[in-house]
Amino acid sequence: MVKEVAAFSENVSDEKLETDIENYVNLTKELGATDVKKIRTDMIILDERVRARCYSPRCPYYGTNLNCPPHFDWDVEKSREIVSKYKYAVFIMLEVPPEEQTGKDYFSPKHKLPGALKMYEIVAKVQSAAFYDGYPLALGFAGGGSCKRVFCSAVDCKGIKGEGCRMALKSNPTMHGAGMDAYSMASEVGWKIYPLGKTTDPSQIPHGLELGLVLIH
């Protein structure tokens, strides 16, 4: 049976919001997330230092796409302003093999990031479901790898040439690009997160994490 599309209303009842968010929690699990939490937006940790890490040491994706600075140009203050307009978000976690997030070839296009790709897909699907449920301002943030790394590692970003994003309905800014301290937030909700870098020995780490977030209402 085709689901009836409800007319938009700014006044969403607590009951509807509760039911819809529970549906998004279930949806993320059906799509393969390891865990997901409904969180209040005052649990979103924003910190200028997270964004500073895009600049130093300079991320190889800085300036290469629409979703990383400086093209993604809202600062942490703007993120605070935006986040404060929402009451609830879903915070999504996917455990991935540590090998996916380590190794000297990490930045090579040949090193695939299936977990990051999956997180982009989950975030986009939750954002879309919320849109059709009457939350047109639902806003998604994907996880670790930038969209350039995940979708366009072998081609130039069309977005910064003014030709439109190749993956407009799938790509989002990352949590860290918006200044969200995803590591601390994961730890706060009880998810184990480990420092993973190019030189990490993956055999010493139980898992890597991909994290994503959708502001709902």
Ligand code: SF4
């Ligand atoms: S075209 Fe590719 S790199 Fe550019 S914003 Fe879109 S997904 Fe990101």
